[in-house]
Amino acid sequence: MLKYPFIKPFYVIMSLGFLCFSCQTKSSHTDALIVLDYVKQKPMEGDWLMDHEESGQSFEDYCSSSPIRSTRERPFLYIVGMGEASEQKLKILKTIQKGLSAFYQIPVRILSDLPHPSIPQEHIRENGQWDAKWIIDEILPEHFPDSAMALIAFTERDLYPGNDWNYVFGLASLKNRVGVSSYARFECECAGDIAEKMCYMRTLHVAIHETGHMFGIKHCIDFECCMNGSNSLFELDRQENRMCHECLAKLCWNRTISPEKHVAAMLKFYSKYLPDTSLISYYRSAQECLKNLDLI
Numbered sequence: 001m002l003k004y005p006f007i008k009p010f011y012v013i014m015s016l017g018f019l020c021f022s023c024q025t026k027s028s029h030t031d032a033l034i035v036l037d038y039v040k041q042k043p044m045e046g047d048w049l050m051d052h053e054e055s056g057q058s059f060e061d062y063c064s065s066s067p068i069r070s071t072r073e074r075p076f077l078y079i080v081g082m083g084e085a086s087e088q089k090l091k092i093l094k095t096i097q098k099g100l101s102a103f104y105q106i107p108v109r110i111l112s113d114l115p116h117p118s119i120p121q122e123h124i125r126e127n128g129q130w131d132a133k134w135i136i137d138e139i140l141p142e143h144f145p146d147s148a149m150a151l152i153a154f155t156e157r158d159l160y161p162g163n164d165w166n167y168v169f170g171l172a173s174l175k176n177r178v179g180v181s182s183y184a185r186f187e188c189e190c191a192g193d194i195a196e197k198m199c200y201m202r203t204l205h206v207a208i209h210e211t212g213h214m215f216g217i218k219h220c221i222d223f224e225c226c227m228n229g230s231n232s233l234f235e236l237d238r239q240e241n242r243m244c245h246e247c248l249a250k251l252c253w254n255r256t257i258s259p260e261k262h263v264a265a266m267l268k269f270y271s272k273y274l275p276d277t278s279l280i281s282y283y284r285s286a287q288e289c290l291k292n293l294d295l296i
């Protein structure tokens with residue numbers, strides 16, 4: 001039996017562009033949100049940063065990296081269900097659609113499901129895991145709509161990104177502007193609604209993380225943030241499912257939106273579709289913080 005000594009669930013294939021945008025200055029409004037951030041805790045044994053040396057990405061580095069942006073010709077983020085079609089999957093996709101749309105302030109469309117993607121046998125493990133790299137290199141580019149800024153697939157199948165990897169929650173290719181995310185490991189042992197909500201929260205967390213990579217945002221190493229790398233479900237659950245002020249500044253610059261817009265949309269999303277006390281409380285505080293700025 002093969003052994004996989006290292007568990008490396010998050011991975012992204014970064015493709016560097018050669019053009020540079022002229023860099024604008026960061027909104028002082030996002031800087032004001034630093035008071036609500038938590039400095040990144042020292043990594044524990046088994047955490048992502050124990051296994052991976054990362055140098056982070058400043059706002060200035062981000063602006064000059066020529067990140068992908070939506071354009072008039074490709075204004076939409078597309079999501080698609082892959083594998084077994086089910087009511088649960090459709091419900092998850094609809095929640096993710098609303099969540100990503102609010103978070104990134106981008107219109108999100110759902111493509112027709114891909115129930116039987118043509119994955120060759122050598123890219124399916126005996127335990128049923130699908131090769132995520134094959135999916136992003138071979139399957140998703142074939143289904144990529146002309147009007148897509150990016151396309152992300154969601155599946156209940158467990159994924160692996162390479163032979164020496166145990167499993168992966170999500171994998172993205174900036175070159176192809178596609179990503180795939182699995183919620184196979186996201187249901188908790190609690191019953192009913194709590195298990196379902198936990199699965200939705202984790203799926204949205206990974207969807208936001210992978211979409212952040214699509215927008216060229218690298219792993220965050222300075223603050224507790226949804227752009228932190230994660231080595232396990234335990235680590236994922238310890239992380240904030242929101243961006244720190246620095247990553248939010250990158251998002252706002254890319255989307256040319258104000259942090260106020262993002263904060264208001266996320267407050268509405270969590271209040272209406274996925275009630276979460278701690279995130280609602282964060283976004284309320286962020287809103288207050290931004291309002292007080294206007295009074296100064």
Ligand SMILES: [Zn+2]
Binds near residue numbers: 010012213219229
């Ligand atoms: Zn990542």
Ligand SMILES: [Zn+2]
Binds near residue numbers: 221227246247
């Ligand atoms: Zn961050």
